Amino acid sequence: MVNRLNPIQKASVAIILTGMLLIVAIPLMCFVTVSFSNATEMSQFPKNLFPSGTVSVLVAPEENNRYTVYYDYHDGNGWTSIITLSDAKKLERHFTRQYAVTVPGEQLLKDFAATRETGEPRVFTYRKDTFYNFTQFFKIVPNAASGLKNSIIVSLLTILISLTLGSLAGYALARYNFKGKQQLNVGLLIVRMFPTVGISIPMAVLLIRMGLFDSLIGLAILYSIPNIALTSWITSSIFIGINKELEEASLVFGGNSVQTFLRITLPMAFPAMAASSMYAFTTAWNDTISALILTQKNQTLSLVVYKAIGTTSSGIQYAAAGSIILILPALVFTFIIRKYIGQMWGGVSM
Amino acid sequence: MSYLEIRDLQKRYTKNGPLIVDHINVSIEKGEFIVFLGPSGCGKTTTIRMISGLEEVTGGDILVDGQSIIHKLPRDRGVSMIFQSYAIWPHMTVYDNIAYPLKLQKVPKKEIDERVREAARATEIEQLLKRYPAQMSGGQRQRVAVSRAIVVKPKLFLMDEPLSNLDAKLRVTMRTELKRIHTEQGSTSIFVTHDQSEAMSIADRIMIMYKGNIEQVGTPMEVYQDSATRFVAEFIGTPPTNFLDAKIEQEEGFLWAAGDGFRYRVPQRLASAVEPYAGREIDLGIRPEFMDVSPDMTRTDAYLCDLHVDFVEPQGSHAILITRIGSKEIKVHTVEHMNLTPGADVSCNIRKDMVMFFDKETGKRVR
Numbered sequence: 270m271v272n273r274l275n276p277i278q279k280a281s282v283a284i285i286l287t288g289m290l291l292i293v294a295i296p297l298m299c300f301v302t303v304s305f306s307n308a309t310e311m312s313q314f315p316k317n318l319f320p321s322g323t324v325s326v327l328v329a330p331e332e333n334n335r336y337t338v339y340y341d342y343h344d345g346n347g348w349t350s351i352i353t354l355s356d357a358k359k360l361e362r363h364f365t366r367q368y369a370v371t372v373p374g375e376q377l378l379k380d381f382a383a384t385r386e387t388g389e390p391r392v393f394t395y396r397k398d399t400f401y402n403f404t405q406f407f408k409i410v411p412n413a414a415s416g417l418k419n420s421i422i423v424s425l426l427t428i429l430i431s432l433t434l435g436s437l438a439g440y441a442l443a444r445y446n447f448k449g450k451q452q453l454n455v456g457l458l459i460v461r462m463f464p465t466v467g468i469s470i471p472m473a474v475l476l477i478r479m480g481l482f483d484s485l486i487g488l489a490i491l492y493s494i495p496n497i498a499l500t501s502w503i504t505s506s507i508f509i510g511i512n513k514e515l516e517e518a519s520l521v522f523g524g525n526s527v528q529t530f531l532r533i534t535l536p537m538a539f540p541a542m543a544a545s546s547m548y549a550f551t552t553a554w555n556d557t558i559s560a561l562i563l564t565q566k567n568q569t570l571s572l573v574v575y576k577a578i579g580t581t582s583s584g585i586q587y588a589a590a591g592s593i594i595l596i597l598p599a600l601v602f603t604f605i606i607r608k609y610i611g612q613m614w615g616g617v618s619m
Numbered sequence: 620m621s622y623l624e625i626r627d628l629q630k631r632y633t634k635n636g637p638l639i640v641d642h643i644n645v646s647i648e649k650g651e652f653i654v655f656l657g658p659s660g661c662g663k664t665t666t667i668r669m670i671s672g673l674e675e676v677t678g679g680d681i682l683v684d685g686q687s688i689i690h691k692l693p694r695d696r697g698v699s700m701i702f703q704s705y706a707i708w709p710h711m712t713v714y715d716n717i718a719y720p721l722k723l724q725k726v727p728k729k730e731i732d733e734r735v736r737e738a739a740r741a742t743e744i745e746q747l748l749k750r751y752p753a754q755m756s757g758g759q760r761q762r763v764a765v766s767r768a769i770v771v772k773p774k775l776f777l778m779d780e781p782l783s784n785l786d787a788k789l790r791v792t793m794r795t796e797l798k799r800i801h802t803e804q805g806s807t808s809i810f811v812t813h814d815q816s817e818a819m820s821i822a823d824r825i826m827i828m829y830k831g832n833i834e835q836v837g838t839p840m841e842v843y844q845d846s847a848t849r850f851v852a853e854f855i856g857t858p859p860t861n862f863l864d865a866k867i868e869q870e871e872g873f874l875w876a877a878g879d880g881f882r883y884r885v886p887q888r889l890a891s892a893v894e895p896y897a898g899r900e901i902d903l904g905i906r907p908e909f910m911d912v913s914p915d916m917t918r919t920d921a922y923l924c925d926l927h928v929d930f931v932e933p934q935g936s937h938a939i940l941i942t943r944i945g946s947k948e949i950k951v952h953t954v955e956h957m958n959l960t961p962g963a964d965v966s967c968n969i970r971k972d973m974v975m976f977f978d979k980e981t982g983k984r985v986r
Contacts, residue, residue: 517706
């Protein structure tokens with residue numbers, strides 16, 4: 270396909286591809302690497318581009334059953350002495366914290382005993398516990414687990430509210446003529462214009478009055494505001510495209526209006542619903558600042574990660590792992606839904 | 620009492636707006652195949668939609684088996700419908716499409732299966748049951764729509780321009796098919812179309828509508844040979860009826876219809892009807908095939924005029940001669956003189972009693 274493009278088109282494709290690589294792919298790669306790095310790797314410079322799966326240490330036998338552990342920082346100084354220990358507990362803790370290697374201390378001592386036979390130092394290679402940072406994120410950061418749960422609940426509630434109200438509004442806009450339809454259309458756009466943070470403060474007052482402050486449903490309502498508008502826009506354009514005869518056929522062949530909407534209209538508008546639910550999901554899942562204003566105890570995951578990044582001086586790799594946890598569901602959700610959105614832009618075949 | 624009775628049916632889309640359907644009265648017998656025919660905007664689709672319940676009735680009544688149905692929901696009327704766009708649901712398989720009405724009626728699963736297969740067999744789509752509509756051709760989708768319509772065993776079978784989305788060849792096969800299914804099912808069918816040849820070929824009776832009014836109801840032969848109004852004469856038949864502006868004159872004890880380039884003696888049978896028009900203008904209509912041309916210039920009692928052939932359009936089984944009477948273009952259908960060439964001069968006599976006179980103001984037939 271590229272061969273058929275003219276030089277200008279080729280150049281712009283090249284610029285876009287390299288741009289994407291530089292701006293998106295490489296930083297993301299580094300970020301992923303950080304989230305899989307152990308503490309020792311974090312103090313290394315330059316950092317690896319790809320996450321390493323194993324850790325190599327040099328162990329030399331010492332007197333009194335002690336061992337000296339050497340580590341190579343790849344800074345040109347070769348093996349550097351790190352620690353000298355004989356206690357299994359302490360060894361285990363050192364390996365876990367510094368190298369993310371979760372091998373029992375007794376096992377380590379047993380392995381190291383091999384150096385006693387020759388009296389020479391030897392290199393040992395251990396597998397890293399790949400998801401150490403991730404489990405650690407939930408252990409160290411307060412509210413992380415409940416934050417994940419809250420985020421999921423808020424996102425689902427947002428999807429539910431904005432899809433139910435939005436699609437009904439969209440259907441009305443597409444199918445019926447009523448006074449003020451034009452104004453309503455513009456009104457929906459205007460609602461969309463307000464940044465959520467802008468309405469968070471008045472919302473906070475309102476929610477406190479309604480007793481919904483610091484509650485998940487309160488957050489979901491806030492996130493739904495712009496998404497109801499968006500959903501009704503997206504779905505109404507799809508509903509307009511659905512031939513009215515398809516609904517009429519259902520009415521003639523035994524359906525009442527509710528059955529017709531649920532069995533005929535809604536399934537055909539599914540791509541639009543999928544797209545809208547994706548927008549609703551990303552709004553709810555990615556928002557931090559409204560959650561910061563509107564919650565105290567019931568924090569969402571993005572807020573938890575935000576605070577983790579803001580408050581840690583060391584252990585940034587745990588925050589990175591938290592960010593990955595935050596990104597992953599959004600990615601997965603988008604990929605699942607992508608195929609339906611493709612259908613929507615490709616048109617629903619009648 | 621007839622099976623379906625339409626009484627004074629009216630429809631307005633907006634309050635105080637124009638009557639789209641203007642006091643229609645018609646009765647349809649059980650087992651009949653009736654075609655609503657007319658140009659677009661004549662109210663035929665609105666009428667069928669009012670029968671199906673998709674459109675509200677402004678006034679009048681619709682009776683099926685002596686019972687009014689206008690206050691019933693579409694699904695309670697015992698009708699089934701084939702739509703112009705087929706209206707088969709793209710997100711369901713063919714099987715589910717056909718089974719949908721039965722599922723909503725809570726028919727037992729086993730019976731659904733039997734009836735769906737039976738309906739599919741009737742339209743020869745048994746092998747397509749697992750497919751989705753997107754994977755089928757227009758003709759196949761049409762068959763699915765027909766299957767779905769017959770599976771419910773309706774009292775009335777409504778078809779709203781079902782063939783207009785098909786290509787010309789398929790249209791001809793499908794209309795025969797529809798007629799066959801109608802006969803096999805023994806159903807009562809109403810078929811809406813704007814294609815007069817389609818209407819002629821399948822209808823038991825045709826109801827011709829124009830501007831919300833019924834122009835004529837009759838068998839295809841009746842509406843063709845004995846058109847009740849000028850509109851019907853013009854609408855039915857290809858090429859359409861030739862019209863001439865004539866003035867009725869009384870001379871030599873006969874009535875004459877004379878105009879620009881012709882003079883025709885009004886047949887005895889019509890004399891009394893035409894007489895009141897003496898001295899006034901009238902529309903004279905003749906079907907192209909009832910104009911007998913003769914190259915030997917013979918003139919009979921029903922002599923109209925001499926014609927100069929401008930063009931000849933050979934059609935194989937017959938030829939269409941394009942000529943001129945006065946300044947009006949006239950088409951003549953001939954079987955005997957297909958070897959005529961442009962430039963030939965012929966005389967033209969009207970076949971016995973096949974002339975039609977229409978009132979200029981009302982458009983009604985004078986007879």
